[in-house]
Amino acid sequence: QVQLVESGGGLVQPGGSLRLSCAASGFTFRNYAMSWYRQADGKERELVATINTAGISTNYHDSVKGRFTISRDNAKNTVYLQMSSLRPEDTAVYSCRVQYTNWWGQGTQVTVSS
Numbered sequence: 001q002v003q004l005v006e007s008g009g010g011l012v013q014p015g016g017s018l019r020l021s022c023a024a025s026g027f028t029f030r031n032y033a034m035s036w037y038r039q040a041d042g043k044e045r046e047l048v049a050t051i052n053t054a055g056i057s058t059n060y061h062d063s064v065k066g067r068f069t070i071s072r073d074n075a076k077n078t079v080y081l082q083m084s085s086l087r088p089e090d091t092a093v094y095s096c097r098v099q100y101t102n103w104w105g106q107g108t109q110v111t112v113s114s
Contacts, residue, residue: 002026002103004096009108012086016112020081022096022105029077033099036070036081038092038110049081050099064090086112 008020020036033052039045049070050059058070069082079096093107 002098004098004103004105006094006096006105006108009094009110011111011113013114014087014112016086017082017084018086018110020083020094020096020108020110022079022081024077024079024096024098027098027103030074032101034070034072034079035097035099036079036094037097038090038094039107040089040092043092045095048094051079083110086110088112 003025005023006020008018010018012018030053033050035050036048037045038048046061048061048064049068051070051072055072060068067083067085072079081094091110091112093109095107096105097103
């Protein structure tokens with residue numbers, strides 16, 4: 001059974017940092033590209049970042065380039081999203097996904113507010 005469990009969300013002040021983690025199980029993690037999505041209240045879900053199987057190739061939404069970094073540890077079956085210089089508009093539920101599948105985590109809330 002595929003499981004994706006996110007952690008690391010919370011409340012942070014503008015300009016702060018958070019690191020999200022997504023622990024995967026139930027499939028061969030190293031064989032799949034991974035991604036992070038986010039959905040803010042009243043808005044469409046958007047793709048934030050993707051990473052290939054080896055962790056070498058990454059892509060980012062324009063709004064987070066230079067501020068967010070996606071990475072993975074295939075030995076730990078975990079994908080990360082390091083978020084820095086956070087802004088109020090980054091407030092959303094962040095979810096990880098096994099790319100090109102319907103396997104999603106339950107999401108973790110990130111709130112950026114003073």
